[in-house]
Amino acid sequence: MKKTLMCTVAAFTLATSAAQAEGITVLVEGGGHSLQQAVADAFTKETGIEVTFVEVPYQGVYDKLSAEIASGTSNYDVATIDVVWNAAFAPHVEDLSELFTEAVKADLPPALLADANVGGEMIGMPTWANAEIVFYRKDLWEDPANQAAFKEQYGYDLAPPATWQQWRDMAKFFTKDGMYGTDVIGGTSEEWMAEVLQAGSPGVILDDSGNVILDNPAHIEALENYRAPLCEDKSVPDNALEISWGEAQNLFYQGQTAMMKFWAHAYRMTPEDSKIAGKVGVAPMIGGSAGIAGIPGPWYNVIPSSSQHKDAARQFIAYAIAHNALGIEAPLGLAATNSAYQSYMGKPGYEHFGPLMATLSAPATKGRPLNQHYQELVDEAVMPAFQGALECEDNVAELLQEAAATARDILGQ
Amino acid sequence: MGERRFVLLMLMPAALFLGFLVSYPVALLVYNSFFEVSLIDPSSRVWVGLANYVDALTSKRILESALRTLKYSAFALFFELLFGLGAALLFAAIAKRSQWHRTIFALPLMISPIVAGLLWRFLLVGNIGILNYGLAALGVIPDPGAIKWLSDTDIVIYSVAAADIWLTTSFVALVSYAGLTNIPQDVLEAARIDGTNAVTRFWYVTLPMLRPVLAVVVVVRGIDALKTFDLIWIQTQGGPRQASEVLSMNIYQRMVRYGDLGQASATATLFLVFMIGLAGLAYWKVWRTGND
Numbered sequence: 173m174k175k176t177l178m179c180t181v182a183a184f185t186l187a188t189s190a191a192q193a194e195g196i197t198v199l200v201e202g203g204g205h206s207l208q209q210a211v212a213d214a215f216t217k218e219t220g221i222e223v224t225f226v227e228v229p230y231q232g233v234y235d236k237l238s239a240e241i242a243s244g245t246s247n248y249d250v251a252t253i254d255v256v257w258n259a260a261f262a263p264h265v266e267d268l269s270e271l272f273t274e275a276v277k278a279d280l281p282p283a284l285l286a287d288a289n290v291g292g293e294m295i296g297m298p299t300w301a302n303a304e305i306v307f308y309r310k311d312l313w314e315d316p317a318n319q320a321a322f323k324e325q326y327g328y329d330l331a332p333p334a335t336w337q338q339w340r341d342m343a344k345f346f347t348k349d350g351m352y353g354t355d356v357i358g359g360t361s362e363e364w365m366a367e368v369l370q371a372g373s374p375g376v377i378l379d380d381s382g383n384v385i386l387d388n389p390a391h392i393e394a395l396e397n398y399r400a401p402l403c404e405d406k407s408v409p410d411n412a413l414e415i416s417w418g419e420a421q422n423l424f425y426q427g428q429t430a431m432m433k434f435w436a437h438a439y440r441m442t443p444e445d446s447k448i449a450g451k452v453g454v455a456p457m458i459g460g461s462a463g464i465a466g467i468p469g470p471w472y473n474v475i476p477s478s479s480q481h482k483d484a485a486r487q488f489i490a491y492a493i494a495h496n497a498l499g500i501e502a503p504l505g506l507a508a509t510n511s512a513y514q515s516y517m518g519k520p521g522y523e524h525f526g527p528l529m530a531t532l533s534a535p536a537t538k539g540r541p542l543n544q545h546y547q548e549l550v551d552e553a554v555m556p557a558f559q560g561a562l563e564c565e566d567n568v569a570e571l572l573q574e575a576a577a578t579a580r581d582i583l584g585q
Numbered sequence: 586m587g588e589r590r591f592v593l594l595m596l597m598p599a600a601l602f603l604g605f606l607v608s609y610p611v612a613l614l615v616y617n618s619f620f621e622v623s624l625i626d627p628s629s630r631v632w633v634g635l636a637n638y639v640d641a642l643t644s645k646r647i648l649e650s651a652l653r654t655l656k657y658s659a660f661a662l663f664f665e666l667l668f669g670l671g672a673a674l675l676f677a678a679i680a681k682r683s684q685w686h687r688t689i690f691a692l693p694l695m696i697s698p699i700v701a702g703l704l705w706r707f708l709l710v711g712n713i714g715i716l717n718y719g720l721a722a723l724g725v726i727p728d729p730g731a732i733k734w735l736s737d738t739d740i741v742i743y744s745v746a747a748a749d750i751w752l753t754t755s756f757v758a759l760v761s762y763a764g765l766t767n768i769p770q771d772v773l774e775a776a777r778i779d780g781t782n783a784v785t786r787f788w789y790v791t792l793p794m795l796r797p798v799l800a801v802v803v804v805v806r807g808i809d810a811l812k813t814f815d816l817i818w819i820q821t822q823g824g825p826r827q828a829s830e831v832l833s834m835n836i837y838q839r840m841v842r843y844g845d846l847g848q849a850s851a852t853a854t855l856f857l858v859f860m861i862g863l864a865g866l867a868y869w870k871v872w873r874t875g876n877d
Contacts, residue, residue, distance in 0.1 A: 235841065238625045260625060260844065358736070358825065411711030413736030413825040422713050548843040559825045 195222040196249040196484045199237060201230050204252045204471055207300055207499035207506060214498060215491045221484050230254075237261065237476065246478035249485040252299055255287050255470050259542040262290035266475040266482060269294045271490050279509040281532040283468050287539040296472025297489045298508035300499060303457065303466035303537070304366060305527040307424060307438070308332055308431040310453035312346060321345075332455035333431070336370070336397050339458050343407035346430035353407035354431050355423050356399065358562045359416030361554050363433055366467045367394035369536045370460030376467070377549055377579065378541040384585060386553065387569070387576040394460070395561050395568045403564035412562045424448065433457065435469060436531075437504045439524035454523055456530040465536035470508060545582055553578040611857070618850035625844055637851035646827070647835060647852055653742055654831040657817075658810035661746040661753075665806060666799070668750065669757025674787075676758070677765040687762065691755045698752065702819030705748035709734040709820075735821055738828035745817045745829050749810060757802050764798030765791070804867040808860060832856055 200208065205227045212223035226248065228236055237251050241264045253261060272294050277285060284298045312318055313330055322330040326341050333339040343353025357363050365376045373390030374380065385391065401407045409415065409423065421438060423429045425446040442449050457466045473492060475485045497512035499505075505522075507513055513529050516522045531537060540546060557575035561568050618637050622630040641647050672690060676683035693701070708716050717729040726732055734744040768791060776786045814833040817823070823830030823838070836856065840849030 231841070238844070241625055242627050264625065359822070409712045410730055411733045411736050414710045414733060419710055419713060426713065428712065545843070551838060551842065555824065556826050 194220055194484070195224060196481050196488055197224045197226060197247060198473075198488075199226050199228065199233060199248040199251040201233050201252065201254075201471075202227055203504050204299065206502040207504055208252070208492065210498040210501060211492045211495050212488075214495060215488055218491070219487060221487065223488060233257075234260075240478065241476060244478060246476065246480050248476055249479040249481045250473050250475055250488060252471050252473050253296065255468070255472060255539055256546055258287060258290055258296060258472060259544045259546065261474060261476075262293070262295045262542075264477050265295050266477060266479075266486075267293040267295065268297055268475070268486070268489065271297055271486065271493070276493055276509075279511050281468070281510065281529075281537070283532065283537045283539055284470050284508060287468070287470060287542065288472060290542050296474040297493050298470050299473050299492060300496075300504075300506035301468050301470035301508045301532060302435045302437055302506055303468050303528055303531045304363060304433045305436045305457050305466075305524065305531055306332055306431060306455040307434050308453050308455065309427075309448060309451055311448075311451040312430055313453065318345075332453065333458055334455070335458060336367075336460050340397075340401055340405055340407070342431065343401050344405050347405075347407040351427065352409055352423070352429045353405075354401060354433075355415055355420045355429050356402040356408045356412040356562065357415050357417070357420050358412035358559055359414070359419070361550065361558045362467050362469075364394060364398045364558060365540065366433075366457060366465055367398050367460060369465035369467070369538055370394065370458070370462055371397075372460070372462035372536070375538060376540055377546075377554065378543060382541075382543065382583070384576050384579045384583065386557075386579050387572040391572055392569050395558070395572065397460070399561050399564065399568075402562060413559055436524045436528040437506055440505050440521060441503070454527045456527040457534075459534075459536075462536040464531060464534040465538070466531040466534065468532055468537060468539055470539075543583075548582055549579050552582060614850050614857070615854050617846050618854045620847045622846045623844050624840060624846045627846065630847075633847065637847050638855070640848060641852045641855055647832070649827075650830050650832045650835040653829070654811055654833075657742050657746055657749075657813065657831055658807060660743055661749045661810045661813075662803065662807055664746075664750045665754050665757045666802070668754045669802075670761050670799075672754070672758040673761035673765055676762045683762075687759065690758060693752050694755050696752065698748075698816045699819050701748050701752045702816045705745075705751070706735065706820045709744055709747070711736070736825050738826055741821060741825065741829045745820045748816050748820065749813060752816070753806060753809070757806060760798060760802050761795065764795045767798075768794045800867065800870060804864060807867070808864060811860065811863075 198208070198212070205225045209225070212225070216222055226236075233251065233253055234257055237248065237253065237257075238260075240246065240248060241261070251261075251265075268288075272285075272288075280298060281301065284301055288294050288296050288298065313332065319330045322342075322345050325345065330342070330345075333342050339354070346353040368376050368391050371390035371394045373385065373388060373394070375385060377384065377386050379385050402410065402412050409428075415423075417434070420429075420432050421434065424432045424434070425443060425448060427447045436454070439452065439454055442452055457464050459465065473489045475482055475489070479485055493509065496507045496509045497515050500507050500512060500516055500522075510529065510533075513525045516525055541549075543549065553575040556578075557571040560566050560571050617627075617630075619632060619634060620630040621633045621637075676687055676690075679686075696704075708714050711717055711730045711733050714729070714734070716734070717726065717732060720726045721729045721731070733740075735741055772790055772794070773786060776790050781789070812833050813831060814837060817829055817831060818834060818837075821829045823834045832852070833856075836849050836853045839845050839852065
């Protein structure tokens with residue numbers, strides 16, 4: 173009897189530990205969960221390894237993972253993190269270089285590969301990527317009366333804007349009948365950062381060597397151009413500092429703006445009861461002297477050094493990138509690899525993938541600086557200068573020089 | 586079991602709770618304030634003595650945030666007391682018939698600050714906000730973009746307080762109403778027989794007798810307002826140009842967003858000392874009033 177009992181206990185213990193080994197826990201933000209659920213289901217079916225998602229709000233990913241690392245314990249085997257945290261977590265996650273095979277590298281936009289590389293190690297695998305593209309009202313652009321009037325006024329055909337000048341011209345043209353041409357977002361600075369790259373800057377805020385370039389000619393030129401619709405053309409709502417992503421989207425959906433720059437995923441999310449439903453067209457991000465450029469918004473799968481199931485975690489990450497297209501059916505409908513996007517090219521409802529790929533793959537597209545003080549640089553140096561410029565009074569060059577001095581102070585340069 | 590031991594036994598759960606869940610984190614906070622320590626890697630700490638305190642006390646940014654916090658709290662508290670006491674007097678005037686009014690009036694109390702903040706953000710934001718549309722329709726302002734509630738650096742700190750006032754006026758009203766119902770009717774009756782009018786009765790009888798209750802309201806709501814975070818964060822994230830950044834937000838940013846645990850701990854410790862001093866002063870005042 174005793175022997176039977178001991179055998180049962182031993183079998184139970186083995187079964188339990190085997191079950192534990194056959195499961196991984198993934199820390200993820202809400203949107204990321206839905207994008208990875210299909211791939212997790214397929215992975216479990218194929219390998220038998222269970223995938224449990226711990227879903228937290230956006231900031232919760234950073235908070236929980238840092239607390240985990242700080243405590244030295246491990247609850248998470250994989251964490252899906254925003255690119256802006258790559259530098260901060262780099263010393264505390266596994267090097268995934270061996271997962272970046274030639275095939276994987278060839279299938280990813282260069283900007284996403286560059287963002288994965290921190291200090292010579294590939295610290296994370298892209299899971300999906302987003303970028304701002306141009307959203308415009310097809311009904312307005314295709315209206316013959318508008319086309320004729322625009323050509324007469326500006327001397328060229330009305331088509332989706334592709335350059336800085338066209339953007340300003342069209343914004344001015346459509347500022348009529350109680351509608352604004354577009355909006356200027358003052359709550360966050362990413363849209364201006366994209367213009368900094370379009371103006372030919374070697375980076376945003378910092379160059380590749382980590383030197384502060386916040387006051388270089390491209391930053392100044394881009395900020396002058398960014399605020400022009402607000403301060404000179406009056407083709408946008410004048411409360412730019414109150415406008416962030418949500419407000420910009422609302423203005424467009426309410427028919428108060430004719431066009432906007434916005435993250436590509438929104439193309440499939442136009443509310444059905446919106447007065448512009450079915451009338452939205454998309455185009456690649458506009459270009460400056462350096463051509464099209466965007467700030468990618470990729471997320472990366474990383475393996476915390478404290479993970480107890482690193483092999484299973486690696487298997488999951490390798491499987492996820494190989495089956496990247498599975499996430500596209502999720503509400504956000506995003507992926508990271510070129511092949512995933514290409515597999516949906518031409519399908520109705522996915523017209524935004526072309527402009528998104530064109531933007532992500534543009535030579536001037538580049539990620540935000542991989543610096544562990546990035547958030548502090550933005551909050552303390554960039555935002556005061558950026559928002560100061562949008563009050564339309566101060567000199568842009570002087571504001572950016574002050575911001576650069578603050579940034580150098582933060583970095584001890 | 587003696588009464589003294591019984592009292593100690595009854596206090597034990599609360600004492601243990603405070604010991605583990607309050608004293609330890611507070612001690613750790615003070616301890617961290619003497620180090621340069623990263624949030625993500627607290628094991629690699631460097632002793633810096635009082636340097637974090639010197640930085641905090643000489644930082645223009647922190648001083649501005651602290652003054653803004655006081656401005657925000659004073660503004661919110663003034664209007665909460667004004668509207669809350671006014672509502673309580675109205676409830677008292679209609680006595681038992683105010684049952685439904687009180688219930689409806691208490692509804693904002695059930696709403697979480699994040700939801701209230703989001704609600705007010707979309708009420709106040711120019712061009713798409715309902716408030717400016719209403720004001721423009723009434724002819725008070727020329728167009729819906731005329732007042733930039735959340736982007737004008739001169740008024741934003743007062744605009745974000747509107748959500749606080751809306752959310753907690755009902756708390757002030759309900760507590761004040763409870764205080765009003767405890768005022769002996771014979772004192773008011775005696776004042777009435779002496780020929781006093783309503784204003785005189787309020788000023789010389791109601792208000793002095795309500796003083797201990799109002800003191801509690803001021804302490805509770807004042808401390809609450811001083812440490813406000815979520816309500817403002819969701820509306821403006823402290824912007825534009827840090828014009829609505831209060832001290833708790835500064836501490837949060839430094840600790841969570843910048844990972845500078847040492848500096849954030851020093852500022853938080855100073856904030857804590859100030860709050861304890863303020864609470865001590867207020868309680869002493871309440872206690873003294875109660876013993877007059």
